[in-house]
Amino acid sequence: MIDPADLNLLTELVMTPGVSGFEAPIRARIRRELPAGTVARADAAGNLLTVWGPATGGPCMLLVAHMDELGLVTTQVEATGWVRFRKMGTIDDRTLLGRRVRVWCDDGPRDGCILAQPASPVAERVVAPSRLMMIDVGAGSAAASGVRRLQPVTFVKEIAVLNGRRLVGRGIDDRFGCLLLLQLARQFATTPPAFPVTLAWSTQEEIGFGGARLLANTGRWDAVIAVDVFAAADGFGASGPLARVRLGAGPVARLVDHGAIASPRLARWVFERAAAAGVALQVAPTGGETDGKVLQTAATHMVALSIPIRYLHSQAEMVDLADLAQLAQLLAELTRVTPPFP
């Protein structure tokens, strides 16, 4: 099971703001959690990179998790003091109504909420598109709001552990991946890998893989492992080919999604290592895309590894802590044994 200190750290990572394109706070937080003496570099896209193991020799591997989270940006402050916004990433408009938010103004955060109509016992309401929604920051005028255009907005988050084993909250995607990479960094600080391994916390994944694009264009790796979520379909609304992936049944090899098909040789090796480490690995196709898609085209073998997550991109993303621990174990195994290629 996950170490209580790491569960605390995961909660703190989830609570740290990092809307796509505005990742400075979460980048600083991750940097602070790196083992003392770690050399970490941020590139022009804001990706945070650390390099471990020998400088040359053997295949080199990249493990990537995205640090950015879903959020909003302000686009216009109305004379009424209400604030218009646009979504950063794929967010269901229905999850926005009445939601508590925080606008990150130049002089600090301001709390607010997204407008919602009063409930009615008779009228069935149609959810208006988000471009017509507004944020109320409690101000009666544009000047009093203190809000400017293009400031990031985070959701006010709650996180809880259900039944001692399931973590629920917004933004677990992909902060759990960020935690797993931090755990690897800690491991590498005492026991460096036998081959060159880069750990990268990427940016702008939710709005089109901006960070991964720069990694793909500027780095060369023989194998890339994207650590990201996998929409489980054993919850509400589950059906079709996704139904096989269940919470608590182990991590998932994301072999086919809308963006990419995992590289067969790397996937085979991952399955071998999983078997050796005694990790049960689920396999399924899914929708969506990961950073792995753009990195795969940069002449690297790629596989995306995940844990199942329910209610993805909602305020109640849910993962099983046992799956998380199992994926940590698998990643440790994958960096312990030198991959047999190129």
Next chain:
Amino acid sequence: MLSPADLELLMTLMSTGGISGFEDAVRGLIRSHAAPLGMLSEDWMGNLRLHIPGEGPRVLLTAHMDTVGILVTRIQDDGLLMVRPVGAVDPSLLPGRRVRIPGDWGTVSGTILSPGMREDGRPWEILRVDTGARSAAEALAAGLRPLSPAFLDGPAARLAGTRISGPAVDDRLSCLALLRFAREVAEGRTSPSFDLWCIWTVQNEVGLRGAEAVAATLPTDYVFPIAVSAAHSGIQAATDLGPLVPGEGPFLRVVDAGGVASPDLVAWAERAAAAAQVPLHRGTSNGESESKPFQARGAHGLPINLPVRYMHSGIEEADLRDHEALMTILRQLRAHPPWRP
């Protein structure tokens, strides 16, 4: 404000046909003005690259030469031309519009007609261009060929006050901005403190094809794509894009569908505008800018846009005060460059 010569150049730029992939005429026009200003080359895609060497980081300004438009796909037996869109064209704005089609023996004029708009979202199947030809043979005899571009015609004009209107404000107004900036740098007594490349790109409207080719071959430190973006039109309700009004200043395209501008450049531009006392806003767009392929290769990027009404309609409206404010901000690149804190 614009000199009479530059105003005339702008009007000519706006009136010159050049849909994506068919930029020859506008490229020729820009080449003749840019050639004396530095080392000018044309790459394999047709992008024009003007290099004014200097000591320091490499700075790119880009503006695209192409416009959205329509392309002849077929000549019918009855002489009418079938067409398809190039770039994001709103077909509901086309019926009744005059087009110019370069034919084998000169320009052929035509009118876009539509026997009633269809409700099923497939209007391109019924839009036709009538050039007066009464048969396919007559159309061919007039020099018309499939895959000819059809340029939306319309007079470039000055409107009241400082507003202008024309068929290709997007992005010829920015093409002029690059020419003016290059001229100022070229005429400067000292060489610039940066390595300046002004790039007039092709095929922006069909997916940033020209800019992709430049980004792939020209390592870049800073890129400033200069473009226009949909403004509050006065008849459209405010949306999540925020109402940006022509004449109230250019805006930094901080967020768009392609990503987020570099925060250091956003901060620099806002400082620069404040220092020069010109209006500057922050905005967003639902499209992608030419910053994307450069930022994906490690450049710092900041798209600067002017608000334009009636985008992609063929009759677009902008305000020359915004153009002047843009020039003022660009001049700050020399006075207070972003790489010198």
